[in-house]
Amino acid sequence: MGRWAVHKGERRRRCFSRGPGRPRLRPLALVGVAIVALFAVAGPAGASASPSPSPPAEASPGANAAVDAAGDPAAEIFAENCSGCHGSRGEGGFGPTLAAAGFASLVAPMVEEGGITMPSFGDQLSDAQIQGVAEYVAAHIADPAARTAVVADGGETYRLYCAGCHSTTGRGGALTRGRNAPDLSQYPAAEALAAMILGRGNMPAFAGNTLDVRQQAAVGLYVGVLVDPPSPGGHGLGYLGPVTEGAVSAIALLILVFLAVWLAWKSRTAKP
């Protein structure tokens, strides 16, 4: 299947259908109009976005190679579906900036399932489209620094800033006064990125000067590990730690007591 194959729900682009050499004027004009229209809509929203200060370290999304407007379907999907909230170059708006979205593995599940405020696109877009736009965002929209993030660094940052509320295993925790830090495994990892960047409720924002783009992306990668952690030892028992392990050990003890009852059953009425 090439880039030119038709996917469900997508308008046919007959760019080369009438043979090579034809000028590709009409599609280009259409895309240009779309971009202008998007700016008209997204511009005011972008101006009132939550003040995330740009520290010197964070390169603007525009430092990427210019958004490929030359008919890349992923770019078009992005322009149609994503830029409305995230800005035409992923600089943020109603939704958070995409500067830290340096990995397709972070973006794709979020697009597929949606998040707390982000709608899901799993029904509108095919798996290949989703993968395509995810790779596009990672390669062209995200900050180049974010793409160098390493999951192990994310783990260290996670344990310093996040584990206190969300626990080392990401299963969340109760906070005082009726609040709680949610279970991170219930959402795609990128939801954690969004919460980090924007702050949410009692969770402070960690973007900007606390964590730069590379650190944010690294934490996102680590949260991705926690969403489905490796369990070589067997069933994870909810990853809640020694409390559940203790309760389960009581079951082992109960089984052994039951076996003892069985073993001593016949002698319980024994007479000398």
Next chain:
Amino acid sequence: MSDRRLMRSLRTAFGVRRSPLRRGASWLDENLGGGSKLLRDELRHIFPDSWAFFLGEIALYCFILLVVTGIFLGLFFHASQAEVVYQGSYQPLVGVPMSDAYSSVLDLSLDVRAGLLVRQVHHWAALVFVGALMIHLLRMLFTGAYRRPRRINWVVGLSLLFLVGFNGLMGYSLPDDLLSGTGLRIAYSITESIPFLGPTMASLMFGGQFPTSGIIARIYPVHIFLLPAGIAGLLGLHLGMLWLQRHTEFPGPGRDDRTVVGTPMVPAYALRTTGYFMLVAGVLTAFGALLQINPVWLYGPYTAWDSTTSAQPDWYMGWLEGAVRLFPGWDLQIGSFLLPAVFWPAVVLPGLIFTPLFLWPWLDGMALGDHGFHNVLTLPSERPGRAAIGAGFVTFLSVLLVAGGNDVFATVFGLDLLLFQRTLQVLVIVLPPIVALFTYLVCRRRSQRWLATGR
């Protein structure tokens, strides 16, 4: 020619071979110098029958399993906090600086064949070990097995519980992961809270101000040698006294304080107990195979600036954790000195719990005016007062255990953490007397009915 020589020559002449067991018996007799009668008697050692008498065996077999699996683990563990950079197979930690101890546990769990199985069986066995000891203790308590002549054995057994619990704490702290390292910090602070000597004791125990770079290396010989040797020694005493005094028995036909009735050791009992050993090992291996425990790779290495919610010690320390969580911050200023609040729940309370427990046989004797020899057990309901105190004690520890996991319960059941804490603070005072009173009334009614109707 002696009889023996005559028989031997006759047998050789006729080509008759005795069975290996017979030959072995005569070999033993010739070499041990007349122990045959003793051995013959002891082969018929009588074991009274009840499922309740297997509880100590669960603990014994868990101990053997722990030693066997522990030997394997000891061949791989590096008891050093020297900083290394992890380069093993677990990607999310590659390149992270950590202690050699933690790295060796990661390697053992993830890169050594059967390493994870042995580690998990070891940890499950430790949890079940203490649980078995506790219900074994409760069985003793509720049936009066601690009375003369077993008062010393009661003290030995309680000391075993103490040593085993402490050894477990040492054991799960060895991997130097975030969860257990936090526990060590708490242990340090609790030691510090002791008046006058506290900071000095803490510094001597740990080798300096927390965090020290030698605490894991110091815990290691305690966990693999000192405490297991102590446990083995006390266990020998415990089983030796049990052997000499014979096991207690429940009341029944033909049974009284002078007559023990039960199964001879050989063949039936030996088979049953060996089989039970295999069953204990099998159940624990099944748990180690199918249920993940203590996944230290998810917790990360210990650093003093990381912390995690849902942080608890292993369950048998949960009552202490709960006491520390529930006791309010009532620091005491005494002149220019400070008595931190944590001293009361973490140092004084265990003393208040263990001291009467150690003295229980004598307290019970004094309360009932009964210091006589008893080999037959009393059923729990026959001593309503004792049952009530025991039930109240268990309730108290259970509420503390729940309090130790208060944040996990609040997370799982969606409770308001503060409200839950306040409720538990009230329950820990109010619930034990209520349960004790209820138990007393139930037991007294049962024993009165038994006296009246014989049933």
Next chain:
Amino acid sequence: MEVADGEAVSEPETATHGAPPVPGGGSPPPARGSGRPPGWPAAIGLLATVVGSVGFVVAFVTNASNAWLGGSLAVALLGLGMALAYWGRDLAGDEVISGPYPVPHDDAPGAAALGGDLEQSAGVITRRGALARFLVFGVAVFALSQAVILGALGPWPGRSLFVTDWRPGRRLVTIDGEPVTRDVLAGGGSLVAFPEGHTDAANSQIALFHFFGGELKPQPGRETWSPEGFVAYSRICTHVGCAVAQYMDEVQMLACPCHQSTFDLLDGARPVSGPAGRPLPQLPLAIDSDGYLVAQSDFTEPVGPGFWDAG
């Protein structure tokens, strides 16, 4: 007496007190036509043992998962256990014997004689009053003197609990060593910071906050400690020393994940709930001429949990 599958139960033997009875355990061969073969549960158990053991070897050699490796071993152990337990329970007979408990020793004359002998032997020492007391004294002094060995285990705490690595003018840095400027936390949140050059100093860790709306309540004697609304508290919980990491942005509280001690950041980090008794120590801050946050001095009280001399 209950009858096991296809087997007659042997009559239990009674024994007279004291004499070891003849062993009579074991079951006679089963009656013909009893259906299943005798001891079939044991046979199944032993079959499981063999299958499990072979499976264990195969799983080990092929580096199979923990579930297969442990599962096969568990099957082998449980099978063997069931076989032996069943054998002991159902195939070894229901022999029940009785015997004597050891008689309680009530030998007053014997104990008196022992006491007398002991007194006489000890008389060699106890006769010589002053010398005996000197012996006791010497042994006691010797025994107690050995306790000094404990001093080798670690340093005396001295002033170490009262001092951290903060010094006047020392810059705040992140855990990666980056100096902290005044535009950090412009978007809110909090930062974990250390003294410059001491990013491994566990007792010096602080949590930095920025309250620029005047919400910070001035603490008596500490009015100059929070320049431009920046405030820093020690991150070591004053309860039992965990890192206080739960920052709740809406209520401006910092809580400890270990035992849920909660500190009010706007009011000198005093504890408002939970088992902590003392506020988190505050680090006096200043902003130097280059715009970096620095400490004015070390903490003015010991950080972390309380102890006897801290009062």
